[in-house]
Amino acid sequence: MESTGKKKPGPRHSFTPESKAGIVELCRRGDRSVGRIAEDFDLTGTAVRDRVERPRPTRANETA
Known part of the structure; x- marks a missing residue:
């Protein structure tokens, strides 16, 4: 099997x-x-970076 050069995703x-x-x-x-x-x-x-830029969740919006 040939390698595509892409890393497998980690856990x-x-x-x-x-x-x-x-x-x-x-x-x-x-x-x-x-x-x-x-x-x-x-x-x-x-x-x-996404975590830093994402606003902190509030009780009304806990999925952010």
């Missing part, structure tokens, strides 16, 4: 709301790059 991560908030806080501190934080948590830079 999906399950983070608690508290751990997501912690990742966002690390990004907002500014002492590490988003890319470095993504590597530290085995995430993509896009996943981390």
